[in-house]
Amino acid sequence: MNIYSFKGAVLGLGLAVFAAGSAAADMLADIKASGEMTFGTEMHYAPFDLLVNGQYEGLCKDLMDEVTKDLGVTPKYNDLPWTSVLPGLEAGKFQMVNAPVTITAERMERYAFTLPIADASVGLIKRTGDDRITKPEDIAGLVVGSQKGSAQLEQLKVFGEGLGGIDVREYSSVDEAYADLAAGRLDAVAGSFPLLGYAASKRPEIFETVTPVFGEKKYFAWVAVKSEETESMIAAVNEILLNMQDDGRMAKLHEKWLGTAVELPREMPAVK
Amino acid sequence: MFSWSTIVENLPYLLQATRFTLLVSGLGMGLGLVMGIVLCVARLSPIRWISRIAALYVSFFRGVPLLVQLLLAYYFLPSVGIDIPPLWAAVCSIGLCAAAYIAEILRGALIAVPHGQAEAAAALGMHPFTIWKRILIPQALKISMPSLVNELIMLVKVSSLVSAVGIVELTRMSQSISAATFRPLEIYIAAAAIYLVINLALAGLGQALEKRLDY
Amino acid sequence: MDIDLFVQYGPILLCGLLNTVLCWIVGAAGGVALGFVIAVAMYYGPRPLRYVLRGYIEVIRGTPFLIQLFILYYGGPNIGLRLDPVPAGILGLIIYGSPYYAEIFRAGLQAVPRGMIEAGRAMAMSEGTILRRITLPILMVSSVPPLTNFSIILTKETAILSIVTVPELLYQVQTMSAETFAYMEAMFALALFYWGFVEVISWAGRKLELKTNAFLSKELSA
Numbered sequence: 001m002n003i004y005s006f007k008g009a010v011l012g013l014g015l016a017v018f019a020a021g022s023a024a025a026d027m028l029a030d031i032k033a034s035g036e037m038t039f040g041t042e043m044h045y046a047p048f049d050l051l052v053n054g055q056y057e058g059l060c061k062d063l064m065d066e067v068t069k070d071l072g073v074t075p076k077y078n079d080l081p082w083t084s085v086l087p088g089l090e091a092g093k094f095q096m097v098n099a100p101v102t103i104t105a106e107r108m109e110r111y112a113f114t115l116p117i118a119d120a121s122v123g124l125i126k127r128t129g130d131d132r133i134t135k136p137e138d139i140a141g142l143v144v145g146s147q148k149g150s151a152q153l154e155q156l157k158v159f160g161e162g163l164g165g166i167d168v169r170e171y172s173s174v175d176e177a178y179a180d181l182a183a184g185r186l187d188a189v190a191g192s193f194p195l196l197g198y199a200a201s202k203r204p205e206i207f208e209t210v211t212p213v214f215g216e217k218k219y220f221a222w223v224a225v226k227s228e229e230t231e232s233m234i235a236a237v238n239e240i241l242l243n244m245q246d247d248g249r250m251a252k253l254h255e256k257w258l259g260t261a262v263e264l265p266r267e268m269p270a271v272k
Numbered sequence: 273m274f275s276w277s278t279i280v281e282n283l284p285y286l287l288q289a290t291r292f293t294l295l296v297s298g299l300g301m302g303l304g305l306v307m308g309i310v311l312c313v314a315r316l317s318p319i320r321w322i323s324r325i326a327a328l329y330v331s332f333f334r335g336v337p338l339l340v341q342l343l344l345a346y347y348f349l350p351s352v353g354i355d356i357p358p359l360w361a362a363v364c365s366i367g368l369c370a371a372a373y374i375a376e377i378l379r380g381a382l383i384a385v386p387h388g389q390a391e392a393a394a395a396l397g398m399h400p401f402t403i404w405k406r407i408l409i410p411q412a413l414k415i416s417m418p419s420l421v422n423e424l425i426m427l428v429k430v431s432s433l434v435s436a437v438g439i440v441e442l443t444r445m446s447q448s449i450s451a452a453t454f455r456p457l458e459i460y461i462a463a464a465a466i467y468l469v470i471n472l473a474l475a476g477l478g479q480a481l482e483k484r485l486d487y
Numbered sequence: 488m489d490i491d492l493f494v495q496y497g498p499i500l501l502c503g504l505l506n507t508v509l510c511w512i513v514g515a516a517g518g519v520a521l522g523f524v525i526a527v528a529m530y531y532g533p534r535p536l537r538y539v540l541r542g543y544i545e546v547i548r549g550t551p552f553l554i555q556l557f558i559l560y561y562g563g564p565n566i567g568l569r570l571d572p573v574p575a576g577i578l579g580l581i582i583y584g585s586p587y588y589a590e591i592f593r594a595g596l597q598a599v600p601r602g603m604i605e606a607g608r609a610m611a612m613s614e615g616t617i618l619r620r621i622t623l624p625i626l627m628v629s630s631v632p633p634l635t636n637f638s639i640i641l642t643k644e645t646a647i648l649s650i651v652t653v654p655e656l657l658y659q660v661q662t663m664s665a666e667t668f669a670y671m672e673a674m675f676a677l678a679l680f681y682w683g684f685v686e687v688i689s690w691a692g693r694k695l696e697l698k699t700n701a702f703l704s705k706e707l708s709a
Binding site: 083086087090107110148149150169170171172176179180182183184185 | 560561665668671
């Protein structure tokens, strides 16, 4: 008689598996019907998206709160690491990315962008009191960090080539680049200027911005999946964004989070 | 310039997030134990294809990084029509992965259970199911208690990966707070201390349990 | 599934794999060496040293590698320890692995039957000979399976080196997915590479186990 004949009769473990909801024809209609709109973002991107005392805050939240209020729906925000945000959007885990995504030609081929919500031009920060860098061109030959896969990294590389070469280091998140600037391994960090300005305002004894910005004019916007389903949703969000530019809500929120209000394009900016 | 106040101010949020660390690793361990026992039995099955499947399972789940398993469960399964809520994706991934390790731990322990005991029980006419339930599994669990506690401590640490599917546990909360305060070192040291307290408590509990099982 | 991607990114993915393997080999070997020293020091050393080492083991085992590495790399410069990414990554792996390896060796040392050592003494063997001919061979044999096991666990911790910009496999896969948005392809590439890597190590571990067993039976019968 063999004692090993019992062959695991308890394999039917109750996994909570649900079939994915059948594809809806129109996402906006879905949102209005359910009264809820779902978003994915990384709450690590001050002053756009950040956690203050465990609460989600930031320019993107304030703007999206206004947008959803005008749409008459409740927003539901999810915090995900950046590497999971775009895959999550494509997997249908939420309806829109309300993190600031820089508008680029490659991304426009893959995603549907809303109108710009903020300026994304690339700038620099250095360690406070570092006299070697007083203008962007001074980074020639120095070590500069930036976020992997970001539009600002591309701009930095182009800018660096024009200067005769810089040592570019790529980080999975901008937070680690800041840490390495503070640790002294980097001479500067390149990123979107509002982001860097916020870091410098929070830790002025460590970080200092380098003006002016450089490279091509870039803008941040939100993205959704590129398909017929999302067209009406994007159009509705765009209409509200334009209204907010007109009635001054946009400028007020920009002043609250970025210190200044900038003129934003009223139509999709041309990108190469 | 070490800022103690940053730690003190943010401690409540770190502790809040710690609940998810405990929940995910605890449920993952529970699922891992159940699945691990099943797998271990299947691995020792005399029927070739059953033991082959179990061996393949162990090889896959030990070979592929948990992060990849998580992302596949959460982002790939929807594209083939299966949608799992984040917490389930996290618990299942951790549990399924832990099962592979636990199965191997139990298999090692079963070898140490004297063969004569099972044979004696069989000679007494005990049903194979009863032999497993009454003789083999309880003893294997006891022998492998230190390894199982180690596995649980491992799970507490790897549970930081579940942030990839949107669960804000201790490591994720530390990252978020450092990103907002620009004081990563203080926050990470605080998080390390919390992990250490949990794991020391678990190790202590494991030792106490081992003593009690020592009849 | 876009096969062209793998052709285009093949070279950097292979480079990443090589870096992963390199960091793992050096990290695991260093961890085994440091672990062995710790185990021996705990077994033969004075009581205060044992307490210090016990504390080291508990602290390192009780905290996640990600946090240890972050503190080592980004916090190190505050106390004058400025390491480049790859050395920091390898040192991190050595430190992280050492307590696990130390515990494996400690258990192995305790499992050496006292009777065999006493028999050696009775036969007037020197302590050095006892160590070389009795303790070490038995320790080696009993330790190989758990050493392989933990080394497999360590392979996957190498992915964490990407946070300190070590250009290992995950770092390169992230580059690929950030540039091409091909997330699923990237995940599958990562899964396949690691699976293959771990299978190779398991196979090598089994070979080593057979070798040490053969060595032992030869030694003991000689």
